[in-house]
Amino acid sequence: MTGAATLEKPKETKKVIVEFSEDLLERTEAAASELSTDRSKFIRRAVEKALAAIERRKLERELADAYTANAGLALRISEEFAHVDGEDL
Numbered sequence: 001m002t003g004a005a006t007l008e009k010p011k012e013t014k015k016v017i018v019e020f021s022e023d024l025l026e027r028t029e030a031a032a033s034e035l036s037t038d039r040s041k042f043i044r045r046a047v048e049k050a051l052a053a054i055e056r057r058k059l060e061r062e063l064a065d066a067y068t069a070n071a072g073l074a075l076r077i078s079e080e081f082a083h084v085d086g087e088d089l
Contacts, residue, residue, distance in 0.1 A: 018043070 020028065032042035067074075 028042060029039055032039045035042065037045075
């Protein structure tokens with residue numbers, strides 16, 4: 001079945017109790033309604049987005065740390081091949 005879409009098995013969900021201020025709850029319900037979804041789906045998607053942003057920032061920090069840790073090596077390699085930059089190949 002080449003090109004056929006695969007269906008994911010629905011993930012098991014668990015109910016949680018979350019306390020919101022009255023204002024936050026009203027704004028959440030209004031936003032969910034505006035997006036034609038229910039409150040649970042809206043909140044779940046907001047949490048997924050927040051977690052993805054946290055994971056992305058963590059990866060960016062790790063990459064920056066790795067670049068910094070290897071800066072000396074990168075500089076030495078760059079200097080080693082500097083004479084090649086001006087050559088016509």
